Amino acid sequence: MKTAFIARTALLSLLLSASVLADDDCSEPASDWQPRETLRQRVEQQYGWSVQRIKVDDGCYKLRGTDRRGNAIEARYAPASLRLRTLHVNFGDDGDARDYLVSPGAE
Template sequence: MRKLIPLAIAAAAIAVLPSSPASATGAIKCQAGPQSGWKTQDVLKAKLVKEGWTVRKSKVDGGCYEVYGTTPEGDRVEAYFHPVSLEKLYVSRRGEVLFRKPGY
């Protein structure tokens, strides 16, 4: 019985604690305006393929295009691009920053 009381108190304390809301995992935030002014992800993919990238997945994150793929040098990376200009903003490999545009 004595062992159950601390367990019950801990369970009650956890139940009362406020949970934190889920947040975007994006390393970069873009102030790109309304999506109606953005170029499509397909245009970005075509541009990257032309440059020698292999694109596995792309999505919108933090108002930017986030791309998972392989660079022409063979690095498997996570990269962020501005959705209007398609400018490269950030590239990382397993937590190591390979490129970061100043100001981002």
């Protein structure tokens, strides 16, 4: 009885973790993708980021660069909609997360 419970729990955990990991991939058709240069221009103009590299990773655009304060950035975008999927910021000693928080009513 206890073994069956442990087996079911392990299987459920495995299935849930697989679905979470699969969500990281982008699945938009390549024919709908926008050029990388469009993404580069957008983030440079809107956020003041300096883009070092944009590559395709798991069907998403993976952008590496720095923000206007020099903090290292890694972001993933859906290539057709250019919607931000994930953002990782490595703040330096004087980094300030307030630049990345949306104030209520701002959107």
